[in-house]
Amino acid sequence: xxxATSRIxxxxxxxxxxxxxxxxxxxxxRVTLAADRGLVVIAQTHYRALPEERRVHVTIDAVATxxxxxxxxxxxxxxxxxxxxQAGATNVAASSGGQRLAIAVDGSDPDFVGVxxxxxxxxxxxxxxxxxxxxxxxxxxxxxxxxxxxxxxxVAFPIWAFGSSGEPGGSVTVVLPGGFRPTVQGExxxxxxxxxxxxxxxxxxxxxxxxxFAYLSADxxxxxxxxxxxxxxxxxxxxxxxxxxxxxPDWGTAMTALMTDGLPALQRLIGLPYEAPGTLVVEEAATxxxxxxxxxxxxxxxxxxxxxxxxxxxxxxxxxxxxxxGDRFRDRWIGExxxxxxxxxxxxxxxxxxxxxxxxxELMANKIPLNDWGxxxxxxxxxxxYAYAASYHLAVLIFGRTDVADLQAVWRGADASEMxxxxxxxxxxxxxxxDVNLEGWQQLLDLLDERVGANFxxxxxDWVVNDAEQRQLDERAVARDQYALVAEEAGSWNxxxxxxxxxxxxxxxxxxxxxxxxxxxLDAHGEIASAASTLHLTPPAELEQLFERDGGLKAAxxxxxxxxxxxxxISVATERVAEKETILESIGLLxxxxxxxLEAARDAYEADDLDVASEDAERALAGRxxxxxxxxxxxxxxxxxxxLLTGATIVGVRFRPRRRATPRIDTAQTxxxxxxxxxLEPPA
Numbered sequence: 001x002x003x004a005t006s007r008i009x010x011x012x013x014x015x016x017x018x019x020x021x022x023x024x025x026x027x028x029x030r031v032t033l034a035a036d037r038g039l040v041v042i043a044q045t046h047y048r049a050l051p052e053e054r055r056v057h058v059t060i061d062a063v064a065t066x067x068x069x070x071x072x073x074x075x076x077x078x079x080x081x082x083x084x085x086q087a088g089a090t091n092v093a094a095s096s097g098g099q100r101l102a103i104a105v106d107g108s109d110p111d112f113v114g115v116x117x118x119x120x121x122x123x124x125x126x127x128x129x130x131x132x133x134x135x136x137x138x139x140x141x142x143x144x145x146x147x148x149x150x151x152x153x154x155v156a157f158p159i160w161a162f163g164s165s166g167e168p169g170g171s172v173t174v175v176l177p178g179g180f181r182p183t184v185q186g187e188x189x190x191x192x193x194x195x196x197x198x199x200x201x202x203x204x205x206x207x208x209x210x211x212x213f214a215y216l217s218a219d220x221x222x223x224x225x226x227x228x229x230x231x232x233x234x235x236x237x238x239x240x241x242x243x244x245x246x247x248x249p250d251w252g253t254a255m256t257a258l259m260t261d262g263l264p265a266l267q268r269l270i271g272l273p274y275e276a277p278g279t280l281v282v283e284e285a286a287t288x289x290x291x292x293x294x295x296x297x298x299x300x301x302x303x304x305x306x307x308x309x310x311x312x313x314x315x316x317x318x319x320x321x322x323x324x325x326g327d328r329f330r331d332r333w334i335g336e337x338x339x340x341x342x343x344x345x346x347x348x349x350x351x352x353x354x355x356x357x358x359x360x361x362e363l364m365a366n367k368i369p370l371n372d373w374g375x376x377x378x379x380x381x382x383x384x385x386y387a388y389a390a391s392y393h394l395a396v397l398i399f400g401r402t403d404v405a406d407l408q409a410v411w412r413g414a415d416a417s418e419m420x421x422x423x424x425x426x427x428x429x430x431x432x433x434x435d436v437n438l439e440g441w442q443q444l445l446d447l448l449d450e451r452v453g454a455n456f457x458x459x460x461x462d463w464v465v466n467d468a469e470q471r472q473l474d475e476r477a478v479a480r481d482q483y484a485l486v487a488e489e490a491g492s493w494n495x496x497x498x499x500x501x502x503x504x505x506x507x508x509x510x511x512x513x514x515x516x517x518x519x520x521x522l523d524a525h526g527e528i529a530s531a532a533s534t535l536h537l538t539p540p541a542e543l544e545q546l547f548e549r550d551g552g553l554k555a556a557x558x559x560x561x562x563x564x565x566x567x568x569x570i571s572v573a574t575e576r577v578a579e580k581e582t583i584l585e586s587i588g589l590l591x592x593x594x595x596x597x598l599e600a601a602r603d604a605y606e607a608d609d610l611d612v613a614s615e616d617a618e619r620a621l622a623g624r625x626x627x628x629x630x631x632x633x634x635x636x637x638x639x640x641x642x643x644l645l646t647g648a649t650i651v652g653v654r655f656r657p658r659r660r661a662t663p664r665i666d667t668a669q670t671x672x673x674x675x676x677x678x679x680l681e682p683p684a
Contacts, residue, residue, distance in 0.1 A: 077122030271408030313354025
């Protein structure tokens with residue numbers, strides 16, 4: 001929906017309705033007059049719309065009364081009145097009592113027509129003179145945003161009151177044929193139905209005609225001419241129906257051309273598929289159907305209504321609402337900001353023109369946080385106009401830190417419900433967020449910061465958030481600083497999904513606790529990497545897998561602690577096993593294999609079998625450390641000696657064995673035929 005530019009303000013500056021530029025004439029001599037009210041004109045003004053004749057007929061029934069007293073030596077009177085009527089007035093005439101009066105018309109000023117009415121007789125002190133002025137306001141044709149539009153479908157024209165400034169008693173009446181639906185901007189006119197079914201709009205007695213300004217727009221339904229066409233939008237065939245008033249074919253031609261070129265341009269800029277439901281209808285409308293707005297898009301019916309005098313920016317603004325309609329971002333200001341932004345960008349891309357919202361100092365006086373912009377129909381006019389202009393201004397400021405491709409990444413992320421905080425080293429499709437229940441302004445800020453890589457907090461502070469929301473923004477800034485540090489420390493590791501979900505759901509206490517734990521694990525990982533490098537070991541992948549796993553930080557913390565313990569065991573065992581063995585240790589190590597146990601510990605660590613690695617390392621250390629003790633208590637019998645161990649001294653004692661006697665062979669007699677038996681005698 002795009003708010004219309006007011007039709008009242010530019011008329012107010014030119015509606016100097018009764019100028020009374022002539023002072024009274026004086027007879028017989030010219031003398032200085034006392035201060036007085038001068039010539040006071042009270043006028044009842046009547047407008048009758050004649051749509052079939054494409055004109056409005058205006059009748060001013062006025063009474064001029066002189067309040068200028070006569071001088072002592074003469075008479076003072078007013079011979080004429082000078083006033084201004086609407087620009088484009090024709091057939092100006094004046095009369096009094098059925099007698100035609102002389103008039104002079106000056107059309108040199110583009111904003112009004114000056115009229116001088118010469119009275120048939122002078123208006124003297126305390127005398128009144130009735131007269132009537134009539135003129136026509138014909139439809140001049142031309143640009144669709146002209147002030148005067150008079151046809152069987154639309155009646156639109158400025159309404160002026162006439163009379164003397166500050167003088168009460170005047171009135172305005174407007175008569176329309178039956179079937180028209182009128183809307184009046186500016187002053188109120190009370191509607192009623194005339195005896196012939198005509199519509200009558202009337203004021204009460206006006207306190208001051210110079211304070212009255214209004215603009216009437218009235219349309220009559222049921223007079224459409226439809227054009228059906230198909231437009232290729234991003235590779236899709238879009239069915240389009242343009243509905244123009246039958247007496248305004250130019251509007252239909254212009255809108256058909258605008259949508260034929262503009263819809264594809266919008267899709268190219270936004271980067272999302274065209275998703276209009278069924279046939280998109282673009283219908284010409286008047287203020288009676290749009291209120292204070294120049295255009296409206298109804299996403300449920302798929303109908304765009306654009307005011308008959310709207311420019312190309314309005315038409316494409318409403319078409320951009322096909323993409324920005326509250327489905328992706330709930331906040332009103334986001335939809336209006338980017339409907340206007342892309343409407344203007346698309347119009348420029350196809351060579352169309354229009355007027356953008358201008359954030360003036362006057363509008364800035366109505367400044368509110370855009371998040372406090374209320375619903376349609378519930379916002380003061382000044383605030384409503386400010387919010388439209390400010391939201392577009394903010395979209396332009398955001399674009400100054402992005403480009404078309406950056407914004408397309410943001411819209412794709414919103415369209416696919418992607419997590420704002422994606423894995424830093426991810427591959428494949430983006431991760432999808434759960435139901436984080438964010439407001440649109442929060443979601444948009446996260447996606448901008450993460451997809452664009454710039455910071456937009458200051459813009460949100462200046463234009464978007466209220467005081468309560470600013471506190472959330474401050475908490476977010478602290479959390480994002482911590483997040484950036486942890487992500488940098490993680491390097492090639494991805495932060496776990498539940499941590500990133502907490503950030504994306506603005507659960508910053510929960511995210512902060514997770515980041516503190518993640519930081520501790522990463523510190524331990526650095527210690528592990530350093531220790532493993534010193535030992536020429538490759539740390540197992542389990543710690544990284546636990547760290548990145550959803551809900552795995554506590555397990556990662558336990559894993560890191562165990563790895564550090566095992567590496568400490570291996571390091572101590574490595575140093576001990578590498579020491580030079582003493583003779584005593586060499587004896588104690590006979591049959592032991594601490595180096596093999598140490599190697600087994602290293603293999604088990606790299607295989608992430610940490611319990612076995614710890615046991616092997618302890619076995620290697622125990623074997624090497626206990627070698628000396630084992631040597632002290634071990635007695636080896638070898639050759640012909642006994643090794644006696646006394647304290648730290650090895651005393652070799654050689655025992656000389658007894659000399660053995662020469663064996664004597666007993667050759668005892670045996671029975672004949674039996675073998676002889678040899679028997680050894682033990683030595684003496």
